[in-house]
Amino acid sequence: MDMTGVKGVLFDKDGTLLDLHGTWGVVLNDLIWHSAGEGEQRVAEDLARIGGYNLATQKFTPDSQLAQGDWGSIFQEWQERLGPEQGKRMVTFLEDMRTGKRSRQSVALGNIRPTMQALAEAGFVMGIATNDSEAAARRDMDGLDVTEFCTVIYGHDSHGSKPGPEMMTAFCAKTGLMPGQVTMVGDTMTDLNFARNAGAHSCIGVIEDSYVDPRFRAGVDVRIEHVREIPALLGV
Numbered sequence: 258m259d260m261t262g263v264k265g266v267l268f269d270k271d272g273t274l275l276d277l278h279g280t281w282g283v284v285l286n287d288l289i290w291h292s293a294g295e296g297e298q299r300v301a302e303d304l305a306r307i308g309g310y311n312l313a314t315q316k317f318t319p320d321s322q323l324a325q326g327d328w329g330s331i332f333q334e335w336q337e338r339l340g341p342e343q344g345k346r347m348v349t350f351l352e353d354m355r356t357g358k359r360s361r362q363s364v365a366l367g368n369i370r371p372t373m374q375a376l377a378e379a380g381f382v383m384g385i386a387t388n389d390s391e392a393a394a395r396r397d398m399d400g401l402d403v404t405e406f407c408t409v410i411y412g413h414d415s416h417g418s419k420p421g422p423e424m425m426t427a428f429c430a431k432t433g434l435m436p437g438q439v440t441m442v443g444d445t446m447t448d449l450n451f452a453r454n455a456g457a458h459s460c461i462g463v464i465e466d467s468y469v470d471p472r473f474r475a476g477v478d479v480r481i482e483h484v485r486e487i488p489a490l491l492g493v
Contacts, residue, residue, distance in 0.1 A: 258478045265434045269443035270387035273463050279364030282315040292347035307334050319470045325447040363397050372485050373406040379493040382432045384409035386424040391415040419447045425455030
């Protein structure tokens with residue numbers, strides 16, 4: 258695909274810059290077992306199935322709605338499966354995550370800084386578009402040491418959730434670019450649908466064979482294994 262018209266790059270976060278399984282797999286495992294309760298194997302298995310999560314491998318499945326950022330509807334289904342008492346344990350766990358009583362480890366997909374530095378020095382405008390919260394995304398970008406390269410860092414609580422186009426609209430208003438000058442880099446159908454809904458130039462797909470949705474693999478404009486391939490792809 259001809260990428261010469263691209264002037265801006267929006268990055269998804271989890272699964273694109275961060276190791277989705279390493280960052281969230283352990284958290285989901287703890288949440289499922291905490292909510293289900295000790296010894297409640299069947300309940301834990303049901304929660305994992307609903308969320309698209311493999312308890313044995315502690316990895317997301319290709320059709321996982323959790324991996325695509327659809328936390329709200331999944332937690333609602335979990336609440337229905339759990340009932341009032343077990344559901345309270347789930348709510349408590351999530352509240353502890355929100356307030357920092359529980360934490361997660363952000364696991365980078367290698368060294369991201371050289372890639373973003375090369376793009377910035379070549380004049381590309383970059384931003385983050387994630388369905389995580391903006392505050393969490395900012396912490397993660399600080400951890401990757403790439404915040405200085407991000408013109409914007411958007412989360413679901415600041416400019417709408419993907420696959421709606423609001424993050425692209427805000428990014429273009431901030432930078433003066435048109436959507437057709439911006440490529441989206443992501444790893445799920447949510448990112449692909451966001452790119453299409455927002456009128457992006459293209460969607461670059463970071464493909465991990467262990468959990469990639471076949472529809473995503475087939476639908477993206479360019480397939481890469483790691484974001485380090487992007488500078489060469491854009492002629493840097």
